[in-house]
Amino acid sequence: MTSQRRRAVVLLLAPITLLLGAFFLIPLGIMVVYSLLEPGLYGGVVWSFYPYSYGRVFGWPLGGGEEFEPLYIQIILNSVYYAVITVIVSLIVCYPVAFWVSRMGPVAKNLVLFAITLPFFANLLVRIYAWLLLLRPTGAINTALMSLGLIDAPLNMIFTEFAVIVGLVYVLIPFMFLPIYASVERLDWSLVQASQDLGATPFQTFRRVILPLTAPGIAGGAVIVFIPALGNFIVPAFLGGSKVQMTGNVIERQFLQSRNWPFGSTLAMIVMASVLVLILLYALWMRRAGKSQPVGEVGHA
Amino acid sequence: MRHASDHELLRVDNVRKSFRTPESGVVTPLDGITLSIRNNEFLTLLGPSGCGKTTLLKTIAGFEDLDEGEIYLDGRPMSGVPAHRRPFNTVFQNYALFPHMTVAGNVGYGLQVAGVPRAEEATRVADVLRLVGLSGLERRKPAQLSGGQQQRVALARALVNRPRVLLLDESLSALDRKLRQSMQIELKNLQHTVGITFIFVTHDQEEALTMSDRIAVMDKGRILQLGTPAEIYDQPASRFVAGFIGTSNIFTGTLTQDNGAARVQVAGGPAIAVTAGGFTAGEQVDVMLRPEHFALVPGGNAASGSIVAVIENIVFVGTDLHLHGRLGNGMPVMALERHARAAGGLNLKAGQTVTLHYQATSPHLMKSGAA
Numbered sequence: 001m002t003s004q005r006r007r008a009v010v011l012l013l014a015p016i017t018l019l020l021g022a023f024f025l026i027p028l029g030i031m032v033v034y035s036l037l038e039p040g041l042y043g044g045v046v047w048s049f050y051p052y053s054y055g056r057v058f059g060w061p062l063g064g065g066e067e068f069e070p071l072y073i074q075i076i077l078n079s080v081y082y083a084v085i086t087v088i089v090s091l092i093v094c095y096p097v098a099f100w101v102s103r104m105g106p107v108a109k110n111l112v113l114f115a116i117t118l119p120f121f122a123n124l125l126v127r128i129y130a131w132l133l134l135l136r137p138t139g140a141i142n143t144a145l146m147s148l149g150l151i152d153a154p155l156n157m158i159f160t161e162f163a164v165i166v167g168l169v170y171v172l173i174p175f176m177f178l179p180i181y182a183s184v185e186r187l188d189w190s191l192v193q194a195s196q197d198l199g200a201t202p203f204q205t206f207r208r209v210i211l212p213l214t215a216p217g218i219a220g221g222a223v224i225v226f227i228p229a230l231g232n233f234i235v236p237a238f239l240g241g242s243k244v245q246m247t248g249n250v251i252e253r254q255f256l257q258s259r260n261w262p263f264g265s266t267l268a269m270i271v272m273a274s275v276l277v278l279i280l281l282y283a284l285w286m287r288r289a290g291k292s293q294p295v296g297e298v299g300h301a
Numbered sequence: 302m303r304h305a306s307d308h309e310l311l312r313v314d315n316v317r318k319s320f321r322t323p324e325s326g327v328v329t330p331l332d333g334i335t336l337s338i339r340n341n342e343f344l345t346l347l348g349p350s351g352c353g354k355t356t357l358l359k360t361i362a363g364f365e366d367l368d369e370g371e372i373y374l375d376g377r378p379m380s381g382v383p384a385h386r387r388p389f390n391t392v393f394q395n396y397a398l399f400p401h402m403t404v405a406g407n408v409g410y411g412l413q414v415a416g417v418p419r420a421e422e423a424t425r426v427a428d429v430l431r432l433v434g435l436s437g438l439e440r441r442k443p444a445q446l447s448g449g450q451q452q453r454v455a456l457a458r459a460l461v462n463r464p465r466v467l468l469l470d471e472s473l474s475a476l477d478r479k480l481r482q483s484m485q486i487e488l489k490n491l492q493h494t495v496g497i498t499f500i501f502v503t504h505d506q507e508e509a510l511t512m513s514d515r516i517a518v519m520d521k522g523r524i525l526q527l528g529t530p531a532e533i534y535d536q537p538a539s540r541f542v543a544g545f546i547g548t549s550n551i552f553t554g555t556l557t558q559d560n561g562a563a564r565v566q567v568a569g570g571p572a573i574a575v576t577a578g579g580f581t582a583g584e585q586v587d588v589m590l591r592p593e594h595f596a597l598v599p600g601g602n603a604a605s606g607s608i609v610a611v612i613e614n615i616v617f618v619g620t621d622l623h624l625h626g627r628l629g630n631g632m633p634v635m636a637l638e639r640h641a642r643a644a645g646g647l648n649l650k651a652g653q654t655v656t657l658h659y660q661a662t663s664p665h666l667m668k669s670g671a672a
Contacts, residue, residue, distance in 0.1 A: 190393055191397050191400075193364055193384075193391075193393070194391070194397035194398075194399070195399075195414075196383075196384045197364075197389075197459075198385075198390065198410050198459075198462065199414050199415050199462065200410070200414040201414070202385075205385075209399060213400070
């Protein structure tokens with residue numbers, strides 16, 4: 001690289017570096033530091049080393065009047081559970097649909113892809129509120145079912161796990177669809193034909209050719225649905241009521257109601273650490289899979 | 302070495318297929334094709350793109366359904382037998398190797414899905430890789446192979462299953478010329494070694510002539526002629542076949558009989574002496590003369606059994622000279638001259654008038670206007 005080119009690269013990268021530094025790394029650093037400080041009496045922090053917020057979650061180290069509260073691990077595990085269910089449901093919905101869409105004509109295909117991104121144009125709160133109207137006892141679904149005579153009393157749907165999972169799937173499903181669709185669209189159908197030709201049954205073809213070749217899309221979709229599902233607090237706040245709590249709600253309450261900033265930061269750190277571990281696993285897996293992907297033309301004899 | 306027998310292995314019986322495309326309306330890639338394929342033969346389906354040869358291959362493989370007709374294997378109808386249950390294997394045009402599997406994984410795939418025991422699979426994969434000359438590359442991924450090697454993997458992957466028929470879809474066209482020529486010979490040898498019926502699809506007449514036991518020349522969903530390479534080359538059934546295989550001079554004219562001497566009178570041109578077997582005087586015919594049928598003599602002495610032409614262009618191709626000339630009436634004609642002979646005293650130049658002699662048995666007559 002010539003020095004001129006290098007200067008150009010530095011100049012081009014400077015804005016994004018500054019932006020990320022100012023709005024991502026610095027707040028993150030503040031959170032890391034706050035999670036290790038003593039909570040102030042009326043919010044804020046006292047500048048002394050105080051690792052006991054972690055003790056409150058994990059049972060160690062304890063001190064400063066903090067007690068081990070297993071509830072928090074329970075909530076984190078619950079959140080993981082909801083996120084996993086969200087990933088599984090959206091995967092089951094998206095995978096077959098991706099094949100269907102990839103087989104459509106160009107016009108229909110673009111229309112469907114547009115329809116899938118359409119919800120992003122409406123405000124998230126409005127869209128979740130709409131689910132509230134659909135799911136509540138006097139809502140559209142219950143009214144319809146009752147007037148059809150299928151049920152006698154309204155189903156209890158709102159403020160349940162079911163409502164939260166419906167909401168999470170609804171909000172996050174485009175993030176599952178798009179990477180899966182991209183990998184399905186790239187799939188070379190002559191490979192499917194070759195597999196048939198070699199005597200594989202449709203199921204064998206799916207398991208040994210289609211699934212491995214679309215796996216990167218599935219993994220990508222799973223990661224980018226799992227992460228926001230895990231940290232989501234708007235959906236459980238609206239559709240889960242007081243019964244269904246996710247980590248996001250607890251963190252939000254620590255900051256805005258309990259005014260225990262260090263404890264809120266601690267919980268945020270724990271969630272982020274688990275997500276990072278997940279991404280690390282994904283990256284390692286991708287690198288292993290990447291070795292089996294074409295590495296470019298090698299050794300033309 | 303096993304040779305083609307007369308035993309009929311596969312019968313394509315009056316198959317038809319047409320479909321509607323938004324661009325060109327109704328397309329009929331198979332318009333009543335009947336074909337009998339013998340055991341152990343190397344049959345080539347030859348034709349221009351869009352003639353239906355690939356569709357025919359796909360219907361045999363089971364990837365496409367027929368509108369009408371039936372394909373029989375050993376007398377057993379194949380419609381209703383899905384592709385994965387047909388004892389045929391295909392070598393695809395782009396090879397369609399599984400990118401996520403090794404060479405051994407690709408080649409062993411058919412045996413694995415058929416539930417062949419692992420030990421047997423390993424032996425058969427090793428054997429077939431030795432056969433195609435890829436021993437030692439078992440653990441490579443397709444992307445780490447050259448085009449020729451990928452082609453061999455595709456061949457091995459199909460052959461290892463010991464199919465009754467091997468279908469090859471333009472399988473050599475992705476290779477460069479030199480590799481393609483050596484693969485042609487290799488493929489032909491391989492077919493003799495393994496004793497499997499090969500159906501090869503190509504648009505390359507040279508490939509067809511080199512490898513085939515028989516060639517089916519196709520156009521617009523029909524088979525125009527079926528025969529050995531020599532039959533197709535020497536006695537093409539029509540102007541189209543003659544034009545598609547090799548280089549030829551084709552003149553249209555009226556057949557005349559005069560005291561047993563048959564001639565084709567070309568409108569405004571020469572009369573070509575022919576042997577008129579099967580044709581009657583007064584009939585409109587196409588007469589074909591291959592460039593190598595001519596013996597060249599300098600100077601313009603038109604006599605029976607010769608035509609006079611003026612050389613316009615001399616193209617040197619190595620062993621031969623291609624001489625492009627025109628007859629007196631402006632019709633183009635092409636003749637071939639050995640470079641060695643031309644260099645040894647003929648001293649040919651553009652603008653020179655020459656006489657092209659031919660034997661009366663050389664011109665081949667075809668029905669004029671036949672498809």
